[in-house]
Amino acid sequence: GENGSLLVNKDGYFKHPGYKVKVADTVGSGDAFTAAVVIHYLAGKTLEEISDAANKLGSWVSSKSGPTPILDDRTIKKLFMNKVKY
Numbered sequence: 720g721e722n723g724s725l726l727v728n729k730d731g732y733f734k735h736p737g738y739k740v741k742v743a744d745t746v747g748s749g750d751a752f753t754a755a756v757v758i759h760y761l762a763g764k765t766l767e768e769i770s771d772a773a774n775k776l777g778s779w780v781s782s783k784s785g786p787t788p789i790l791d792d793r794t795i796k797k798l799f800m801n802k803v804k805y
Contacts, residue, residue: 724774726766733769735770738774740781740782744781744783744784744785745781748777748780748781752777754776755775756773772799
């Protein structure tokens, strides 16, 4: 969300400030955030990496209209290689 996020585990915590985007529709952004948390957690990523990925995906979804914007392979690569402008 606009206030970022806080992820906590037994080893510590990480606060992410979030990304500033022009919000089109927030429906689905929380689901996208949670999905990214789960995927990156299961992949063994750090709290910082998990948080960054989750904030990127949640922000991207909220910048699109509708609950399920098209997320193709090209967009995924851009999004997670820091090439999508917010």
